[in-house]
Amino acid sequence: MEVPILKQGLYLIASIQSALTDADLSALREALIERVGKYRARGVIVDVTALDVMDSFAVRTLRDIAHMARLRGAETVIVGIQPEVAFAMVQLGLTLKGVSTALDLEEGLAYLDRQGQERLERVRGRVTRG
Amino acid sequence: MAEELLVPITSDVDVVSARQKGRELAAEAGFSSGDQTVIAAAISEIARNILMYAKRGEIALRTVMNGDLDGVIIVARDQGPGIPDVARALQDGYSTSGGLGLGLPGARRLMDDFDVVSIPGKGTTVTMKKWRRRHA
Ligand SMILES: Nc1ncnc2c1ncn2[C@@H]1O[C@H](COP(=O)(O)OP(=O)(O)OP(=O)(O)O)[C@@H](O)[C@H]1O
Ligand SMILES: [Mg+2]
Numbered sequence: 150m151e152v153p154i155l156k157q158g159l160y161l162i163a164s165i166q167s168a169l170t171d172a173d174l175s176a177l178r179e180a181l182i183e184r185v186g187k188y189r190a191r192g193v194i195v196d197v198t199a200l201d202v203m204d205s206f207a208v209r210t211l212r213d214i215a216h217m218a219r220l221r222g223a224e225t226v227i228v229g230i231q232p233e234v235a236f237a238m239v240q241l242g243l244t245l246k247g248v249s250t251a252l253d254l255e256e257g258l259a260y261l262d263r264q265g266q267e268r269l270e271r272v273r274g275r276v277t278r279g
Numbered sequence: 280m281a282e283e284l285l286v287p288i289t290s291d292v293d294v295v296s297a298r299q300k301g302r303e304l305a306a307e308a309g310f311s312s313g314d315q316t317v318i319a320a321a322i323s324e325i326a327r328n329i330l331m332y333a334k335r336g337e338i339a340l341r342t343v344m345n346g347d348l349d350g351v352i353i354v355a356r357d358q359g360p361g362i363p364d365v366a367r368a369l370q371d372g373y374s375t376s377g378g379l380g381l382g383l384p385g386a387r388r389l390m391d392d393f394d395v396v397s398i399p400g401k402g403t404t405v406t407m408k409k410w411r412r413r414h415a
Contacts (some may be wrong), residue, residue: 168295168298168299169295170291171291202298202323204320205378205379205385206327209378224348233317236317238318238320240385242379242384242388243379
């Protein structure tokens with residue numbers, strides 16, 4: 150089951166549509182990292198609303214995606230973790246340390262916009278000071 | 280009701296189908312959707328361990344009644360290398376594969392009963408159960 154990746158401005162949005170196998174998750178990781186470079190994306194959103202379970206492999210892969218994307222200059226936000234999925238994750242001891250999360254796609258986009266704005270302001274600050 | 284569902288585990292697709300079958304069975308047994316997710320997550324970890332360490336195995340799923348309790352019983356069996364030190368494997372963070380080492384201890388936390396029998400060179404059997412009180 151391939152995960153569709155949409156390009157929206159400077160962002161890439163991967164919307165998981167159904168349960169994923171380990172191979173599907175790894176393929177998603179590869180596709181996202183490749184496209185961050187190809188489209189010079191500044192943000193990545195992975196929508197996991199449709200995921201019925203987040204186990205250790207899924208969490209590890211999402212963490213890898215976020216860390217690799219950051220190394221390529223893009224910020225990642227995981228959106229749509231369902232309450233029951235979150236409960237099971239906590240019991241398993243799984244965390245998304247160092248990875249940004251948001252309630253849903255809208256919040257995720259707003260988060261990335263804010264991040265982009267801050268980045269811009271930092272650059273402007275340097276220019277006027279310099 | 281006492282019927283057993285057997286899911287062979289030989290590829291990552293089977294991990295997904297085992298946890299989906301577990302979820303369906305839990306739903307039939309009246310578990311809340313939160314508990315269904317918990318059971319599915321535990322199955323996912325144990326099924327992946329079979330695949331990763333033993334290459335193949337099977338997961339048997341069934342429902343049981345015990346007094347005023349309804350339960351699901353999940354038995355995961357493989358004829359893989361076995362676990363030399365089960366107590367250690369059940370500790371958070373212990374992994375021989377560079378993993379998070381959370382699969383076994385995490386599944387144990389998710390379920391009510393959890394038992395590992397492993398004989399090095401012969402294989403591993405993980406039995407886990409989840410119970411719920413039947414409402415009259
Ligand atoms: N079915 C099995 N056969 C043989 N060894 C096993 C089996 N299941 C678990 N083990 C051993 O127990 C260890 C702990 O398993 P556990 O699932 O907790 O962590 P992990 O698989 O290493 O990492 P992860 O957090 O990704 O699951 C494994 O590293 C492995 O050595
Ligand atoms: Mg494991």
